[in-house]
Amino acid sequence: MPLEPPPSLQPLTAVIGPLDPWLSTIRPFGTYALQGLSFWEDTLLAVDTVRGYLLQVTVTNGDTQILNAHHTADFLDATGLAVQGDKLWFTRGSSVYYCTLSDLTPQHFVTLPYQIDGVAVWQSTVYVSSQKLGYIVIFEAATARQITRFPTPGVGSEHLTVRDEELWVSDRIEQTVYCLDRGTGEIRFSVLTPFDQPTGLAFHRHPANGQDILYVAYAGEEPYIRDNPNADPSHELAIRDRTFIHPLHFHYYEDKRYALSNGYLIEMSYVEELQPLEEVHLENVEWRIALPAETNRQKVRQVEPIGVPFTEELHDGQRVAVFKFAALKPGERRLLGWKALLEVWSIKYQLAPREVENVPALSPEFQARYLVDDDELAMDKAPIRWAAQAAVGTETNLLRRVLKIRNYVYDRLSYGIKPHIDTPDVVLERGIGSCGEYVGLILALARLNGIACRTVGRYKCPPYAERQFVPLEPDFNHVWIEFYIPGFGWLPMESNPDDVVDRGPYPTRFFMGLAWYHAEMAKGVSFENVRVQGAPIGESLGVSLGDLSINHIKFKILGELAPSA
Structure with a gap:
């Protein structure tokens, strides 16, 4: 079945902004590495595995409370988290524990031979994931009896949540969220997350429109430039913790066999600065640069020239900008290129x-x-x-x-x-x-x-x-x-x-997948080439394109997009 043109995507008014507090990034206060995620009424619960905090977070403003002020040692190094009714389930090391939200004293549930990463609870069933074991193991909640197990869908540490007949799995290394059949473990579809190292996930219904929102936690480290007044020079490279919670927007186009997730409106520019290493005289010059492509995950809203106007050609269905010069003289300096407004998405094809x-x-x-x-x-x-x-x-x-x-x-x-x-x-x-x-x-x-x-x-x-x-x-x-x-x-x-x-x-x-930050162009055609008097520049002058110019590439992210249903 041939690929279809890109689906109808929402217009600029669909850019996700700060106007809806339920769709904003949540950055809990005083946290270092969030692990596990679950909802308790309208607030998020998460574990800071570094400090052992059981956190209650207000989604709309990030207000953060420590629920286990006197029991932090019990939650130190905890990872998975699940809530059902007034009972809290969590994982630490190779064991699963439970307690009530009114009395946070842990009670042992089950121990596996290896480290346990995630836990989810659905009525009388407990789902437990272990990267080292390579399986998601299902237990009976009342007796801790193992019912069955099925292989984990990815290769990293995985966290779990349940929605109706679906088991949802986030994988830290795969940068992926999987939707599985809760009974069989078969993958229905999967989506890429917009950030790396997901460490927990939970669904909640939007109080205004009734739509389910999938929140994903992330935890890792990031480099930054630190201003150290005691050093000379004062700026030095340092590492800091990075952890936050962000809505994962997605849609599975089952008939087309792919899923899109968080997209962004991006301005991309590609410019060549004419600055030859050796001054040369060129006549009848045609300078071609491929333009961004239209694909299932990338839509071109508009393209405009930078510096020098261009005409367009189609090469095997790919748009190419053509800059023509009657002559380029020694010492002549020019800028030529294009600026494009793109909608880009993460895509994951679903073929077995x-x-x-x-x-x-x-x-x-x-x-x-x-x-x-x-x-x-x-x-x-x-x-x-x-x-x-x-x-x-x-x-x-x-x-x-x-x-x-x-x-x-x-x-x-x-x-x-x-x-x-x-x-x-x-x-x-x-x-x-x-x-x-x-x-x-x-x-x-x-x-x-x-x-x-x-x-x-x-x-x-x-x-x-x-x-x-x-x-x-x-x-x-x-x-x-x-x-x-x-x-x-x-x-x-x-x-x-x-x-x-x-x-x-x-x-x-x-x-069979690409992240939102890939810019697609030059499919099956040369990205850039120069012809002088009809011949490739290397053949006519013995110099390469890199000898003639310096390129400048810039991106600007203008907003976030949600896939159209």
């Missing part, structure tokens, strides 16, 4: 291996275009051909083959920045690669296995959603991959960001 068992054959056109070595991929070199066979083994399912290739590359590479891109055979032998080199190796192995794939990108907005209306500049460009499933369409896969665990298991947050 069993659904791609009998996909159609790849068309001859796609074979000729996406199974060839068109970018120095070293597909004829023996080490790459051997690696292509070793990566997939006897696997025949397309989705599993792509994932096995990704994991094979992750097993053999570590991330590192180099000033230039080496061919995949060199990268494989070296064992260190940039995002572009990860992409090159994955492309080579996938194409040798008959999987159509292509490089996409080009930049990521710095992922600081709370820093709005200020310029944000990325430190590097970035590329990733799209692979093709005949009969369905192109699916995204990040190059290296999921390579976070030595030898695995690796998260799959960006396998």
Whole structure:
């Protein structure tokens, strides 16, 4: 089933702002690392695992009270939290405890062989998650008898909450919230969170409109510049705790097989400053720069030129800005580029291996275009051909083959920045690669296995959603991959960001998914090129595009968006 155009998204009036206090970020006072989350009437309960505080937080103004003023030692290092009626359940170490909200003396419920992370309670049933065990275990509340268990959906520490027939799971490493069938553990869909390291989740009904709001807690550390008057220079790099609670907006488009979550209205600009390393005279110049793409997770509201006007061309369905100059003379300085207003969302596709068992054959056109070595991929070199066979083994399912290739590359590479891109055979032998080199190796192995794939990108907005209306500049460009499933369409896969665990298991947050901060452009076409008198600049002058100009990339986050239902 081919991909549809992007769904109708809400207009600018749907930007989530501070007007509705139920939809604002909650920053409890005096907290260091929130773990677990649950509602007690209209207030949030959470545990500060560092201090052992059981906190009661007013959603609308962040007012914070410590409920266990005389029992903090009992909640020190606690993680999971759940409330049913007047009974409070929490996890600490490898055990689950319960108590009443009027008497916070813990009573032991059950102990597992490994660390327990999350707990949820639904009527007479208790759900317990353990990353080390790798399972969500279900107990009978009255007797602590184990009823059943099913595998955890991700690879990190997970927290739980229940809504009707659904079990919701947040995964700290996966940066993902899963919606599971409460009885079977089958994943119905999953969504990416807008911030990293989620540590708890809870639903509550909006008192005005009756809609459910999913609140997610986050806890981690962040670097900042500290002004130390006793040091010279006085500014120094320091680390501080970061913890808060934020609504997770999402919608699952079941017929299109993907879910969108928290989006942002972003202004992105790309500008080239003409400043040649050597002064050259150029005549009949055409300078092309790809524009942002329209996708299921990205909508272009408007584009305008910066510096020099441009015309537009379509290359394989991709919009490209064309700047034309009759001549560029030595010593001439110009700015040329574009500014775009984008709606960007996190997206997660929902496809299981069993659904791609009998996909159609790849068309001859796609074979000729996406199974060839068109970018120095070293597909004829023996080490790459051997690696292509070793990566997939006897696997025949397309989705599993792509994932096995990704994991094979992750097993053999570590991330590192180099000033230039080496061919995949060199990268494989070296064992260190940039995002572009990860992409090159994955492309080579996938194409040798008959999987159509292509490089996409080009930049990521710095992922600081709370820093709005200020310029944000990325430190590097970035590329990733799209692979093709005949009969369905192109699916995204990040190059290296999921390579976070030595030898695995690796998260799959960006396998068939992208975060809101990815800016998509140049799908199947060159992002930028210059032609002089009809010939590529390297052929006509012996100089590269990088010898002619310096690029400037800026992002500005203008507001938060909720997916349209």
